[in-house]
Amino acid sequence: MISVMQTYPVSEDGAQPAYPITSVDNALRLIRLFNDRDTLRLTDACSYLGVAHSTAHRLLAMLIHHGFVQQDPQSRTYRPGPTLLEIGLAVVEKSDFRTKARPLLTELAEMFNETVHLMTLDGTRVRYVDAVEGTRALRVAPRTGSLLPAHCTSGGKALLAELSDERIRALYADPATIVPQTDRSVSSLPLLIAALEEVRATGYATNYEESEEGVGSAAIALRDAAGRAIAAVAVAVPTTRLSQERRREIASVLLDRAKTLRL
Numbered sequence: 645m646i647s648v649m650q651t652y653p654v655s656e657d658g659a660q661p662a663y664p665i666t667s668v669d670n671a672l673r674l675i676r677l678f679n680d681r682d683t684l685r686l687t688d689a690c691s692y693l694g695v696a697h698s699t700a701h702r703l704l705a706m707l708i709h710h711g712f713v714q715q716d717p718q719s720r721t722y723r724p725g726p727t728l729l730e731i732g733l734a735v736v737e738k739s740d741f742r743t744k745a746r747p748l749l750t751e752l753a754e755m756f757n758e759t760v761h762l763m764t765l766d767g768t769r770v771r772y773v774d775a776v777e778g779t780r781a782l783r784v785a786p787r788t789g790s791l792l793p794a795h796c797t798s799g800g801k802a803l804l805a806e807l808s809d810e811r812i813r814a815l816y817a818d819p820a821t822i823v824p825q826t827d828r829s830v831s832s833l834p835l836l837i838a839a840l841e842e843v844r845a846t847g848y849a850t851n852y853e854e855s856e857e858g859v860g861s862a863a864i865a866l867r868d869a870a871g872r873a874i875a876a877v878a879v880a881v882p883t884t885r886l887s888q889e890r891r892r893e894i895a896s897v898l899l900d901r902a903k904t905l906r907l
Contacts, residue, residue, distance in 0.1 A: 671703050679767030683721040741907035742774055749776040759784040759880045763799040768821050770800040784859055784880035795836050796825045798851035798863035799876035805843035806865055806873040829854045848895040860886040864898040868907050
């Protein structure tokens with residue numbers, strides 16, 4: 645194991661190092677931009693950091709070298725690289741909540757014979773961190789490792805509903821953030837807030853071809869011992885067998901299990 649020595653003092657509140665290294669700070673700020681967007685242009689990086697094109701290009705080139713960022717050869721835009729995914733999954737695999745949630749995923753997959761996903765909120769997106777498949781020939785494929793817009797998934801909406809409307813407006817301050825995935829997707833901030841109000845009223849969220857045609861799901865937020873929503877579990881079903889009655893049945897079971905499970 646490689647240990648890293650901290651070579652500069654940190655302020656007492658931990659918010660800002662006393663002697664920050666500008667290049668490191670800028671590189672980390674670029675990485676954090678991917679919390680709220682799928683791609684990044686060189687001009688976006690320059691504007692955000694307030695640096696020259698040559699400086700931003702050098703920073704991105706170093707991030708590409710280490711796999712934190714990759715560049716699309718056609719559009720020349722930048723997107724998260726495999727190293728970010730590997731680190732994220734490694735952290736998740738060591739997280740206690742994933743271990744605690746696994747029996748629930750297995751139980752639900754056996755009960756409904758459908759694919760069950762576990763996900764966490766990552767900015768305006770959800771990260772799929774685990775899944776258990778059903779055994780039917782026609783089933784939803786597991787999405788472990790994927791990132792999808794939160795507003796287009798049942799698990800994402802279940803977690804967004806835990807936030808205040810003020811926080812939602814801040815997260816989606818840029819209208820371009822709410823990008824529909826299908827013609828059934830939520831397409832505006834007012835529609836998203838209305839959808840989240842419904843989730844808060846019922847206790848569960850649904851998705852009917854909002855993230856992908858032919859796929860629907862029902863989901864709930866899962867809480868830790870302190871009552872904080874830290875993940876969501878969703879039962880994903882091909883829409884050919886996802887009637888309203890079936891969705892209500894799945895939601896009822898999910899709500900019942902949520903009463904006793906703490907991650």
